[in-house]
Amino acid sequence: MMIVTTEHVAGYEVKDVKGYVKGSTIQTKHIGRDITAGLKGIVGGEIKGYNEMMTEARKLAIHRMVQEAEEKGANGIIGMRMQTSTVMQTAAEIIAYGTAVVIEKKTP
Template sequence: MIIVTTDCIPGKEIKDFVGFVKGSTVQSKHIGKDLLAGLKTIVGGEIKEYTDMLNEARKKAIDRMVDEARELGANAIIGMRLQSSSVMQGASEIIAYGTAVRAE
């Protein structure tokens, strides 16, 4: 699956626009790790637990978007974007979305 953030794929011709595709997930950390992350805010620096959580969430959201595109018969996604929002303290939603296409 080709995934680009642009509206075209260099060297490829878009034959068909299949439709809008998306994938999302809501992730939270284990309470113990959340407490450790809270302590890290006191001393400063990267909160690795949240970095890991968001990286995992982005991967899941993109994988779900790709699955949806494949089900529609697409071989590429153009105009891909990622967005996040806080659902509650310690939990974030990540959504990946774009336009599924058939490209040659």
């Protein structure tokens, strides 16, 4: 599955537009990560626990978006974007979305 943030892919042609697709997940904080984050707030530095949590959340949201595109018969997603929002004080939503398309390599 080709996924791009652009509307066009050099060397490829959009043959069919299948429509909007999205994938999302809501992740909550873990008490152990909160303790580490509190300490990092004092001494500074990267909060690796939260970074790992958000990386996994992004992967899951993209995976769900791809599944939806495949169900529509697409082999690509153009105009892909990601967004995050706070759902409650201890939880964040990650959403990946774009346009599912059928693309083919251009022939010379």
